[in-house]
């Protein structure tokens with residue numbers, strides 16, 4: 690799962706996170722399943738005013754030391770939040786948008802368009818699977834057709850192999866994307882630059898793709914918060930779901 694090597698996996702029951710952030714904290718937040726509920730059609734997600742206001746207030750409180758770290762395209766999340774000055778790592782940490790407006794975006798793999806076309810053509814014949822095209826990847830969502838998980842994964846594995854792309858499994862989805870980078874490398878890159886450099890990172894996320902982010906937070910003296918049911922994780926704490934995350938963040942803001 691983590692190409693950087695083995696890490697300690699916590700096996701005891703995870704406690705709730707502390708009610709306040711560390712001194713000089715920075716905050717890294719996953720989007721889907723952390724700030725917004727997972728839904729059947731990912732393109733139909735709606736960010737509530739509550740979330741928008743909360744992110745803006747936290748960003749101000751932390752003097753800009755806040756970034757969203759998501760599998761989605763960064764521009765989509767930027768538009769949903771309607772906020773400048775928030776860092777965003779999109780496409781599983783490969784597209785980095787720094788708070789000052791500068792960006793670091795790798796080239797799109799030459800083979801991606803063909804793989805995406807093959808997936809779109811085959812998916813069109815299977816009711817309930819959705820294709821999400823991104824700048825650096827293509828995702829096949831089967832949340833509305835869970836019986837097609839095996840088919841979806843086999844197709845993605847075959848295309849990853851034939852097109853030299855990275856296979857990225859997620860919750861009820863599988864994605865082909867450009868090789869290199871993950872949420873851990875994204876967190877580390879933010880921590881290399883102002884205003885994140887020298888801060889204590891706290892990372893929240895729900896999916897397996899968030900585990901490298903938890904590991905990066907721990908490696909820099911901070912901690913991760915797993916969102917959702919207990920599982921083997923590199924996070925130190927756990928919150929039950931999106932509503933618990935929002936309540937905890939609002940508490941942190943009031944602390």
Ligand SMILES: [Mg+2]
Nearest residue numbers: 719721722896
């Ligand atoms: Mg998530």
